[in-house]
Amino acid sequence: MSIKKDKKKIVFESEKDMPTMPMSLGSMLWNKTGSWRNIRPEIKLEDCIQCGICWKFCPDMSVEIENEWPVINYDYCKGCGICAEECPVKCIAMVEERR
């Protein structure tokens, strides 16, 4: 993950609250892009060979590595399916999103 950790959306009540220069003040982590998803990836860790290809090709930085294993962050995964397509042992399945 990136170094910015603040998840709060910055809202200005009035013009006086705004900074004098148009500069970035916070991260985009408030934007939970997981709601865009129709299908969700699920990793079957028994078959995983820990190659790191799902992490490498994830465009949304949603495959995180915890204790040498890939873990999908469903808050931000947009459900593009690149990880399932590129997995060499096909241990990632794209299943219908249930809400």
Next chain:
Amino acid sequence: MKKEKKMTLTLPIEEHIGAGNLACQGCGANLALRYVLKALGQRTILCIPACCWAVIDGGFPHSCADVPIYHCAFETAASTATGVKAGLDMIGDKETTVMAWAGDGGTFDIGLQALSGAAERNDDIIYACYDNEAYMNTGIQRSSATPSGAWTTTTPVKFPKDQPKKDIDAIMAAHNIPYLATASTSYPEDLFKKAKKAKEIRGTKFLHIYAPCPTGWKSRPEDTVKLGRMVVQNGIFPLYEVEGGEKYTQTIKVKDKKPIDDYLKLQGRFRHLKPEGIAMLQDEVDRRYARLLKKFENK
């Protein structure tokens, strides 16, 4: 769970762009900047003109990137980067890398004069163009990077684009800049190595990165990486680097060049093409590739 095995990653684990960005599903441009920033590191300033990345970054006052971004006018990516670099020189900062990060519209069409000027002055910047072959941000209009025959909203099926893609790499190589490289998002290690190399060299560096766009190409989002790999294997976009405008080196060698049919079939923008249209495209690709091969052999 089975026995613990050490995970071997081919790229550094630090991310310099965060989640929650506004890229489409399966965006190639997002992948491209992710890999390039992994190579350049935290001490980088980006200059981004109007392009997809101006939107992906997020709305004011939020930004998904950990590095400073200067949003500039469409035609001024290279000159803004030059200015930022000159400012850094004045305060004695020699370590920070300045990179202009533009789409193909901001490089091939609108930003070409600024880029040519910066290359002629040999300003110490990296100019990276992520090429998704049309003005995707504004709704898929044709640019001079669009290949002939492709559908866009301004070149509909009835009036297809007749002109082939502009050979920007030859234009930039003719400026005799110290380093020029083409890269594809599906070969991240290669892209990483080239970006690292560009960081070390003084002078204008040009990176041309092929970034598939599922939205504009009407391809499936999961095919992004597959398309980026196919385009190298069938010779449409060979990966090479040019040093000093003379020394051509092919970095990803293609053993047997595949026909372009499979590549075209995966994309909705080429669906209307008849067999004779495909043959014409194939002919054009072969001619371009043969011309490049001659340059690789000469060294």
